[in-house]
Every structure is written in structure tokens, then in C-alpha cells.
Amino acid sequence: MKTLALAAFTGALLMAGTAVQAQDDLSAIKAAGVLKIGTEGTYAPYSFHDKSGKLQGFDVDIGRAVAEKLGVKAEFVEGRWDGLIAGVDAKRYDAVINQVGITQERQAKFDFSKPYIDSKAVLVVRSDNDTIKSFADLKGRKSAQSLTSNFSKLASSHGAEIVPTDGFNQSLELVLSGRAEATLNDNLSYLDFKKQKPDAKVKVAATATEGDPSGILVRKNQPELVAALNKALDEIKADGTYKTIAVRYFGEDISQ
Structure with missing residues (x-):
């Protein structure tokens, strides 16, 4: 009986830990004041370096705007595309913003924001x-x-x-x-x-x-983070920030 009770108690703790984990990323991001974003840095016009060496691009500016809406700063971590998504699982960063297509295969392993470009x-x-x-x-x-x-x-x-x-x-x-x-x-x-x-x-x-369609990719089971990212995307579209960024890189509003 004691063994069964201990097993049940341990199982309850694991379930509680899973529930807390679903909220951990957003809480940790706000506590740190930084949204760490994985990006390629070699993929114009989305993520690239200008002649001065500064990282810029459509996805980079979207990342900065979204981070601002979350009340934190954006910090970019660059990596090659083939290892970029794996970096989320390795916790090198909180999200990937790099034209990541929303596919069923990826949705089985990761969570996505709503599409922000098509x-x-x-x-x-x-x-x-x-x-x-x-x-x-x-x-x-x-x-x-x-x-x-x-x-x-x-x-x-x-x-x-x-x-x-x-x-x-x-x-x-x-x-x-x-x-x-x-x-x-x-x-x-x-x-x-x-x-x-x-x-x-x-x-x-x-x-x-x-x-x-592409979205912001994050670790699995992050409903609060996904909701916060979706809210931020809605806000930058509503206040004209998205349009300004789109015109800067594409010459027109591509939000529709």
C-alpha cells in the first residue's frame, strides 16, 4: 500500500511539474527581460548582415517588435539552418524566427504562433x-x-x-x-x-x-507563451508596426 501511495504521489508530482513547465518559458523570459531568438543571419531579406555587419531583416525586426510587446528585449543567437530548430530543444534560445514553415511534422514536436507571413x-x-x-x-x-x-x-x-x-x-x-x-x-x-x-x-x-505560412517556433507545451506571441503579433499589425517593417523590406504591406 505504501508503495502504491508513493507511486501515486510521485506521479502527481510529475504531472504537476509538466503543468508548471507549460508556463515556465514565458515566466522565465519575463523574469530575464530577454527573448532569445534563434535565426540564420544569412537569409536575406529575412535575417542577414548589412555592410556594417549589423544583423537586420524582416524576421529580425519582427522579433524585436514582438519582444517589445512582451515587455522584454530581443537577443539573437545565430546558427546554420540545419541545426537551428534543434537549438530550441537544446534551450540555446526560446524561439526561432527564421521563416519556419508550419508543417504537421514540426507541429508534432514543437508549438507555433499563428502565421505571420505567407x-x-x-x-x-x-x-x-x-x-x-x-x-x-x-x-x-x-x-x-x-x-x-x-x-x-x-x-x-x-x-x-x-x-x-x-x-x-x-x-x-x-x-x-x-x-x-x-x-x-x-x-x-x-x-x-x-x-x-x-x-x-x-x-x-x-x-x-x-x-x-511561417510562424514563430517554440518548445512543445507552451500555451501561455504561444498566446503571448499571438497577442504581440496582433498588436504589431493593429498599430502599423508590421506594415512599416514589411514596406521597409518588400516595398508593400504583406500582412493580408
């Missing part, structure tokens, strides 16, 4: 490539992609052979050099690249018909 995948090839005209044409072709990205999975679903890269810039370099025949990424990143390098010999061969 972009479409584009298929990018060299300007002189006339053989790849659709996503279906990727079958048997080399596509340069970050291995764990949504775009890598999309390319694989069309039968592409994946050439691993560290990010979009390296993927484009491989396409331009001929070491890969294509790369998939989002339309806004491609437009920013062409704005920065209008003479680059690449083109969009195809555009996805449906968008890919």
Missing part, C-alpha cells in the same frame, strides 16, 4: 536553362537545398536529387556555377536577391499555386 515557393534555374519549366521537370535533376527545409522536401517530392547547401545564397551559387540545375525557395527571397543583383543570370521557371 510566401510562395519558386523554382529558380539559370537564365539559359530551357529544359526545366515546371516542378515536375525536377525529376532526376540536381536541386541545391538546405537539407531540413520545406523546399528540400518539396524538391524531393518531385524527384529531384538534393545537393546539400548551407542556405539560399550558396544554393544560388551552385546553380550559377552549374553544379546544380535548380533551387527552390520563397518568392520574396528571390525578389530581394534580384534587387541586390539584377544582372545575376537566373530566372524563375515556375511558381507554386499555394503559399507556405
